[in-house]
Amino acid sequence: MRILRFFFWAAVALGAGICLGGIALYRGEHINSLWLVLAAACSYATAYRFYGKFIAARVLALNDQRATPAERLRNGHDFEPTNRWIVFGHHFAAIAGPGPLVGPVLAAQFGYLPGTLWIIIGACLGGAVQDFTILFASMRRDGKSLGQMAREEIGKVGGFIALVTVLLIMIILLAVISLVVVNALKGSPWGTFTIAATMPIAIFMGLYLRYWRPGKVLECSAVGFLGVLGAIFAGQWVGQSATLAPVFTLSAMTLAMAIIVYGFLASALPVWLLLAPRDYLSTFVKLGVVTMLAVGILFVRPQLQLPAFTRFTDGTGPIFAGKIFPFCFITIACGAISGFHSLISSGTTPKLIARETHAWPVGYGSMLLESFVALMAMIAACVLQPGVYFAVNSPAGIVGAAPGAAVATISGWGFPVTVGDMAALAHNVGEQTLFSRTGGAPSLALGMAHIFARSVGGQAVIGFWYHFAIMFEALFILTIIDAGTRVGRFMLQDLVGHVAPPLGRTSWMPGVIATSAAVVAAWGYFLVQGVRDPLGGINSLWPLFGISNQLLAVIALCVATTILLKMHGAKYLWITCAPMAWLVSATFTAAWQKIFSPVPAIGFLAQADKLEVALRAGTAAGTFPARAATQTLIFNARLDACVCGVFLVLVAVILLDSIRVWAGILSGRGDRQVHEAPFVVSRLRAEEL
Amino acid sequence: MRRLLRLAVALLRELADENAYQRHLAAHGRPHSGEEWRRFSEQRLGAKYARAKCC
Secondary structure (H helix, E strand, O other), rough: OOOHHHHHHHHHHHHHHHHHHHHHOOOOOOOOOHHHHHHHHHHHHHHHHHHHHHHHHHHHHOOOEEHHHHHHOOOOOOOOOOOOHHHHHHHHHOOOOOHHHHHHHHHHOOOHHHHHHHHHHHHHHHHHHHHHHEEEEEEHOOOOOOOHHHHHHOHHHHHHHHHHHHHHHHHHHHHHHHHHHHHHHOOOOOHHHHHHHHHHEEEEEHHHHHHHHOOOOHHHHHHHHHHHHHHHHHHHHHHHOOOOHHHHOOHHHHHHHHHHHHHHHHHHHHOOOOHHHHHHHHHHHHHHHHHHHHHHHHOOEEEEEOOOOOOHHHHHOOOOOOOHHHHHHHHHHOOOHHHHHHHHHOOOOOHHHHOOOHHHHHHHHHHHHHHHHHHHHHHHHHHOOHHHHHHHOOHHHHOOHHHHHHHHHHHHHOOOOHHHHHHHHHHHOOOOOOOOOOOOHHHHHHHHHHHHHHHHOOOHHHHHHHHHHHHHHHHHHHHHHHHHHHHHHHHHHHHHHOOOOHHOOOOHHHHHHHHHHHHHHHHHHHHHHHHHHOOOOHHHHHHHHHHHHHHHHHHHHHHHHHHHHHHHHHOOOHHHHHHHHHHHHHHHHHHHHHOOOOOOOOHHHHHHHHHHHHHOOOOOOOOOOHHHHHHHHHHHHHHHHHHHHHHHHHHHHHHHOOOOOOOHHHHHOOOOOOOOOOOOOOOOOOOHO | HHHHHHHHHHHHHOOOHHHHHHHHHHHOOOOOOHHHHHHHHHHHHHHHOOOOOOO
C-alpha cells in the first residue's frame, strides 16, 4: 500500500513538473487550456500533500488533543465546532472576491505564461502559507483579529498601522471595483437594467425574509435567483426597446454617481433590507458560477489564443504600463497572495474550526482553490482572440477613440482585428460597442460566455451568457461596495471616536450619516478620478490596489514570522520570510516606480510633470474647462503618488518594528513569550465533528 | 454521492445562516417565530457586516 501511495504521489509530482515545463517551454501555435488545468491541479495536490502537511505537522505542530476556541468558547453563534468541509466552503466563499477574477484578466496583457506561473507558484508557496499560518495563529488565540495579534506579538505601533492600512486599502479597493462595474455597464442598457433590477429584487427578498417567510434563506435566495434570471431576459428586451433603451444607456459619470449614492444608502440602511439578501444571493451565484466555469473549461477544453508572452513584457502595455517584474505580481493580487485573506483567516473561520488539523484543508486548501479560480479567469481571458482582448481592454486614450484608429493601432502591435469583427461580436452579445471597455469585467464576461455557449446553447445564446457573466460580476462587486462602505464606516467611527466620542457611537444617526458620507466621499473621489482619467483609470487605480493589498500581506507575514520565531527560533523562518521577502521586493519596487519612474505612463509624478509642462506650453486644450480638467489630472496624479507613499511608509514602519522584535528574539534579549490561549484537552466526540 | 449531497446542502444551510439559526433556537430553548428570527438575524447580521469582506 505504501509503495502504491509512493508511486501515486511520484506520478502526481512528475505530472506537475511535466505540465509546468510544457507550458513554460512550448512555443507552438496554440496551447490547450487543459495543460494549464493539469499543471495547476498536480502542483496544488503536491503542494497540499507535502508542503502543507509539513507546515501542519512540523512547523505549526497542530494537535487534535487541544480544544479549539470553537469548542472552548462555544456559544452557538460565532463559536461553533463545524464540519471541516462546511468550514472549507464557508472560508472559500468568504475569500473569493472579484480580485482573482479581474487581476489575471488584466495581467494577461503579458501573455498567459507569467501570470499562470505566478498564480500557481505564488499560491502554493505564498498565499496558502499566509492564510494557513494566520488561521493557525488566530485559532490558538481565541479567534483574535490580525490587528489584535499584531499589537500583542509585535507592539502597539503594529496594531495601529494594521487598522489604518486596512481602512486605506478599503477606500482604494471600493473605488477600483466600482470602476470595474462602471466600465462594464457604461452604454449598456441590457447590463444596466439587469443590475438595476437586482436592487428591488434584493429589497423584495429582504421583506420576504423578515415578514413573510422568516428564516427561509435558501427558499428566498432561490426566488431571488429566478428574479435575477428574469431580469436578464427582460434586460434583452429593454436593450432592444426604442423607448426604454435610452433610459438605461448611461454615461460612465452618471453610473459613477449612481453607485456613489447607492453605496451611501446601502451603508446607512438596515442590513436586512438590502445588504444581507443581496449577499446571500451573490454568495450562492458566485459558488454556482465558479463551479459552472470549471465544468465548462473541462468540457470545452478551449485553445488559448493569446501567446505565452506578448510584446508588452517590455513595459509598454496599454492596459497598465510597467514590466513583468514587479507589475505582473501586484496585478494578479488575490489569485496568488492576498493580504485581505488574513482578515478572514483571523475573523469568522478560526471560530468554527472543530479540530486543529482542520486548519490545514481550510487555510491552505481554500487558497489553492481560490488560485484555481484565478487560473480559470486567466483561461477565460486567453481564449479570446488577442486583437479582441486588446480592443476591449485598451483605453481610448492609448488606442484612439474611433474604432478605425483603435483597430489600426492594435493590428499594428501584431494582433489583427477589424472593425467588422468587433461590431459583429458586440451585436452578438447585445452591446452597442466593445471598444475600450476597460477594467477586465467585459473581457472576462466575453471569455466566460464563449466557454458557456460552447457548453450549452451555442452562439445563439452567447448574449444571454455574456450578460449572465456581467450580472455575476456586478452582483458580488456591489455587495462588496455596500458591505465595504459599512465596514469602512465602523473603522472610521472607531478612529474618530477617540477624538469626538459621539461620532464613535454606531447608534447615533448623525454620526452614522457623517461617517458614511466621509467614507463614500473618499472612495467616490477616486472613482470619479478613474472615470475622468483619459487612460481609463484602471491603469492608475488597479496597481494602487495591488500594491496596498500585497503590503497588507507583508503585515500578515510579519505577524506570522514573529510567531514562528517565538515558537521555533530561526529554524522555520524561511517559510514565511521567503514569500515576505519576495513581496517586499515586488511591492516596494512597484510603489517606488509608480511614484518616481521618469516614464509618464508609469510614474505618477512624471505624469503630473508632463501634464504641467503641456499646460504651461499651451499644448493642452486651451479652453477653460479643458485647462481645469488638466489641472485636476495633475492634482490626482500627485494625490496617487502621495497615497502610494503613505502605504510604503506605513508598511516600512511595521517591517522595521518587526525586524527590531526579531533581532531581540534572536539575540535572546527580546520577549519570546507566545500569547496563546492555555492548553485545554478536547472533549469533542466524533459525532460532533 | 448521497453523503456529498448532504454535505452540499449542509454547506448551503450554513452559508444561509439557517444552521446558525437552528443552533440559536436550541441554545435558548425557544421555538421558531418571526420575532425570534428577526432578533437572531439582527444580532447575526450586525456582527457579520462589521467585518471586512474580501476582495
